[in-house]
Amino acid sequence: MTEAVAGCAAVLRGAAEQDWGAVKAGRLEWDCRATAFHIAEDLIAYAANLAGRAQDAYVPFEITLDEGADNAALVHVIESTGALLAAAVRTAPPGVRAFHPYPFRSADREGFAAMGVAEVLLHTHDVAEGLGVAYAPSEELAEAVLGLLFPHVQPGPAPWPTLLWATGRGELPGRTPVTEWRWSNNLVLPAERLTLTGVRPAAARDLRLGGDGGFTWIEGGPYEGTREAAGFLVKAYEAGVHRPEFGVFTLVRHEDGRAIGGIGFHGVPDEERRVEIGYDLVEGARGQGYATEAVRTLTRWALARDDVDTVIATVESANLPSQHVLGRAGFTRATVEEERTAHEEHGADSGLQLYYRRA
Structure with a gap:
């Protein structure tokens, strides 16, 4: 945030003598002064929502500029609101999460930081374009914004041009111009003793490479299944087919904030509106009902969607604890015929037992 705001201030302060109200900001309908003020409005709104733990709406207030405040003063307001965020x-x-409408009605501290940086980078670009001055932030900042807020966007040849393209501000070779867009904070699903926290691509990459993904794990974690699932998420992201709501979730225990396992989807719903889940727990968290709680929560969320009719899971025949988890979570063992169809038509492993739960 500090780097983004400093870059914005340097560019805008260098053009403070121009008439910002006389020209539009890039492709926006706003003029450059209104756009610069909008940066400050967003930064203070995000700071207020996060600090005030707003849950259902933005904190109800507005900021105004003193009459007669010039462009240099407006830059100072941007610096001040950036420092507050x-x-x-x-x-x-x-x-901790607080209200933001897109797309799951909340964001964590990383999400608010990324949204603030995105507002600064993109609207500084708009103003600079309108005023005819050069601006390009660091590729590291743009890459961070893409990974945190645009997990559904395939990485491009360079982060900053990709971010401009993803927000309708530029073109990328071989890609259709963007006319409508939204960023995407990670999804979290609360359960009784756990929070299922959506894993972002950067965290998944760290998990795949042996790191902790930014989570504090109990001893022995994360388990190998979580690392493997994180690797599949990274591959989907790099291929441009990742849908974050059908990704991987870390199971975070309420009592101590520690991660105890992972759960997630093997992909998006198929043409028969079926989606498959998988899960694992660190050994020290097993036998306490956490897996059942997580499976129930994720399955309930999936079956409430319009694009899912059936949730399936496959289990090794010798894995009795996992079979018991599925039974307690409301899953039914498939018939011999249903398993045969799954093996022949859907490529399921013939050595695994099939369980399902329907809407």
């Missing part, structure tokens, strides 16, 4: 992010505990 940076402080709110820095002091927010891990896992």
